[in-house]
Amino acid sequence: MTERTFSIIKPDATRRNLTGKVNAVIEDAGLRIVAQKRIRMTRQQAEQFYDVHKERPFFGELVDFMISEPVVVQVLEGDNAVAKYREVMGATNPAQAADGTIRKLYAESVGENSVHGSDSQDNAKIEIAQFFTDAEIVG
Numbered sequence: 713m714t715e716r717t718f719s720i721i722k723p724d725a726t727r728r729n730l731t732g733k734v735n736a737v738i739e740d741a742g743l744r745i746v747a748q749k750r751i752r753m754t755r756q757q758a759e760q761f762y763d764v765h766k767e768r769p770f771f772g773e774l775v776d777f778m779i780s781e782p783v784v785v786q787v788l789e790g791d792n793a794v795a796k797y798r799e800v801m802g803a804t805n806p807a808q809a810a811d812g813t814i815r816k817l818y819a820e821s822v823g824e825n826s827v828h829g830s831d832s833q834d835n836a837k838i839e840i841a842q843f844f845t846d847a848e849i850v851g
């Protein structure tokens with residue numbers, strides 16, 4: 713079923729000029745980038761986005777990291793896009809990520825892991841709505 717997921721190319725990747733290389737992996741996997749913009753996340757946006765992790769010990773570090781450099785926020789579309797993108801990203805910890813995945817190829821650590829992808833269709837809808845209007849998504 714065609715669906716959409718939300719993606720972030722994180723500061724460790726934008727800093728190293730990896731936006732194009734990450735996008736090549738996404739597109740080669742059959743996912744279509746139907747919206748994309750480079751932004752500097754505000755602290756408030758990052759805190760809202762990661763609200764589910766606010767009790768975790770790494771929350772402060774995670775928010776500081778996400779606002780440290782620009783990020784690229786994206787909407788990806790395709791068959792089973794949520795699950796497919798999670799497969800393409802690889803495990804959260806790059807040390808456990810499978811060969812050929814974005815995190816295996818490019819991520820530096822569990823915190824600085826190059827990309828984010830929604831973990832469910834419900835969360836994809838919420839995350840997309842935080843950063844994009846319907847008019848900005850051109851499928």
Ligand code: CMP
Nearest residue numbers: 765770774804822823824825827828829
């Ligand atoms: P993401 O998919 O963006 O969702 C939550 C993020 O928290 C995760 O990717 C990691 O970047 C980050 N994270 C998870 N575990 C840790 C950890 N142990 N230390 C620092 N950051 C973490």
